[in-house]
Amino acid sequence: MKTKLPILYSFRRCPYAMRARLALQSSNQQCELREIILRDKPESMLDASPKGTVPVLLLPDGTVLEESLDIMLWALNRHDPQGWLSPDAGSLDEMLTLIKHCETDFKPHLDRYKYPNRYEDVDALEQRDIAENFLIKLEALLNRSGYLFGPSPSLADMALAPFIRQFSKVDPDWFARLNYPSVQKWLTEFLDSPIFRAILKKYPRWESGDRETLFPENEPH
Known part of the structure; x- marks a missing residue:
C-alpha cells in the first residue's frame, strides 16, 4: 500500500x-x-x-x-x-541564536532595502547599511573555518545563505565591491553547490x- x-x-x-x-x-x-x-x-x-x-x-x-x-x-x-544539526564548532542552540539574529537584525532591513516602496519614510541605502552590519558578524565566523560553525556546512549556513543571496541580488555590483572575502567565497560556494542547483x-x-x-x-x- x-x-x-x-x-x-x-x-x-x-x-x-x-x-x-x-x-x-x-x-x-x-x-x-x-x-x-x-x-x-x-x-x-x-x-x-x-x-x-x-x-x-x-x-x-x-x-x-x-x-x-x-x-x-x-x-x-x-x-x-x-x-547539519551537529556542527564541529558550536551547538544547535548557538546556531538557532544566529538564525534568530538574522531574522530580527538583518531581514527587516533587507526587506526595506529591497522593497522601500512598501514602507513609509524609508531610506533604502540607510537600510542597506544597517543590514550590512550582519555581514561583519558572518565574516568573523567564516574566518575561523570557512563555514559558520566548522569546516563543513551546517543548519546555520543553509538557513542564512538564501537571505544573503537575496541581499546580494538587490545591487550585485555594490555587493561585489564589499570587503568581506569570506562571505563572498561562502556565498559563491553555496550558489554553485549541487544542492542549491537541485532545489532551484x-x-x-x-x-x-x-x-x-x-x-x-x-x-x-
Whole structure:
C-alpha cells in the first residue's frame, strides 16, 4: 500500500521556502511539492495555514508546519546524513541564536532595502547599511573555518545563505565591491553547490487535480 506523503506548498524564489527545500533535499524526505504563485494562493493552502506564507508542510497526520525553520528541524531530526544539526564548532542552540539574529537584525532591513516602496519614510541605502552590519558578524565566523560553525556546512549556513543571496541580488555590483572575502567565497560556494542547483529547479504552478510532483526527485529515505 502506498504511503501518503507530506505536502509542501512552496514558491521557488522565496528564501524561506528555499530553506525548507534545502533540508528536505539533504534529508531525502520526499513530499508532494505544490509550487504556488504568491499573488494567487490556492484555497487548500490557506485552509491549512491561513497566514498565507510559504513554506507550508502538511504532514500525513494532519500536523501543519508553517515556519521554515520548523520544517528544516523536522526533516533533519528524521535524517541528517550531512550532520547539519551537529556542527564541529558550536551547538544547535548557538546556531538557532544566529538564525534568530538574522531574522530580527538583518531581514527587516533587507526587506526595506529591497522593497522601500512598501514602507513609509524609508531610506533604502540607510537600510542597506544597517543590514550590512550582519555581514561583519558572518565574516568573523567564516574566518575561523570557512563555514559558520566548522569546516563543513551546517543548519546555520543553509538557513542564512538564501537571505544573503537575496541581499546580494538587490545591487550585485555594490555587493561585489564589499570587503568581506569570506562571505563572498561562502556565498559563491553555496550558489554553485549541487544542492542549491537541485532545489532551484523550476516546477510548473500547481493546480487542484494536477498529477503529484515529487520532491526531492530521488528515492526517499
